[in-house]
Amino acid sequence: MGSTMPTLSGMAARRPRPAASRLLSALAGLLRTALVLGALAGAGWWAWQQPFMERPRTLWELSRAGPAQALPVPVMGVSPGAIADTWGAGRSGGRRHEGVDIFAARGTPVVSSTRGIVSAIRETGLGGRQVWVLGPGLERYYYAHLDDWADGLQEGDVVRPGQALGVVGDTGNARGTPTHLHYGIYGADGALDPLPRLRAGAP
Numbered sequence: 001m002g003s004t005m006p007t008l009s010g011m012a013a014r015r016p017r018p019a020a021s022r023l024l025s026a027l028a029g030l031l032r033t034a035l036v037l038g039a040l041a042g043a044g045w046w047a048w049q050q051p052f053m054e055r056p057r058t059l060w061e062l063s064r065a066g067p068a069q070a071l072p073v074p075v076m077g078v079s080p081g082a083i084a085d086t087w088g089a090g091r092s093g094g095r096r097h098e099g100v101d102i103f104a105a106r107g108t109p110v111v112s113s114t115r116g117i118v119s120a121i122r123e124t125g126l127g128g129r130q131v132w133v134l135g136p137g138l139e140r141y142y143y144a145h146l147d148d149w150a151d152g153l154q155e156g157d158v159v160r161p162g163q164a165l166g167v168v169g170d171t172g173n174a175r176g177t178p179t180h181l182h183y184g185i186y187g188a189d190g191a192l193d194p195l196p197r198l199r200a201g202a203p
Contacts, residue, residue, distance in 0.1 A: 059134075062138060070200040071201045075108055075109075076108055078108075083100050083102055098184050099194060101183075107168065110164070110181050114135040116141065117133065117159070118157045121149060121153060126144075127182065129146040129149065129172070131153070131166060133159060142184035145171050145174040145179075146165075146181070148166055148167055149166040150167075
């Protein structure tokens with residue numbers, strides 16, 4: 001007798017939402033999440049394409065590429081037919097020649113034979129003034145006995161085929177010999193013969 005009947009408004013407040021309303025609410029939440037993820041993906045793609053990401057982007061692309069099988073001669077004006085096959089020839093101290101020698105006049109431009117990242121610029125050891133480029137398939141390209149390096153070239157630079165690395169010389173253990181570029185390629189298992197690839201790249 002002292003109790004009161006629930007009001008219609010109270011009953012409405014406790015009434016479960018219809019299934020359609022719950023579904024619409026869930027869909028709205030999913031849509032908001034998708035929009036946020038889309039915006040983040042778009043921002044990430046935009047950043048990935050910017051110049052400040054060129055080095056990591058290039059490294060990723062090089063790691064996914066296969067090794068280059070046809071290469072241009074990295075010394076301007078020299079044809080593959082002018083390069084002697086000296087791969088494996090004996091050298092002082094019981095060494096074997098791990099590359100090819102490309103003879104040209106002192107100061108002849110030396111250019112990158114591939115796209116890549118300059119991993120080292122140094123003057124040391126047998127190679128004298130040298131440049132190392134990390135190329136397709138993460139193979140390492142070795143340019144040695146340079147007389148000088150290209151102006152402005154720095155470690156970490158992204159280079160493209162035909163971009164200047166230096167000029168032909170006789171530094172290192174080539175001092176006093178006819179000027180030439182020692183050109184080598186190194187894969188995961190060691191040195192590789194460049195000459196077949198240079199011949200495959202002949203026009």
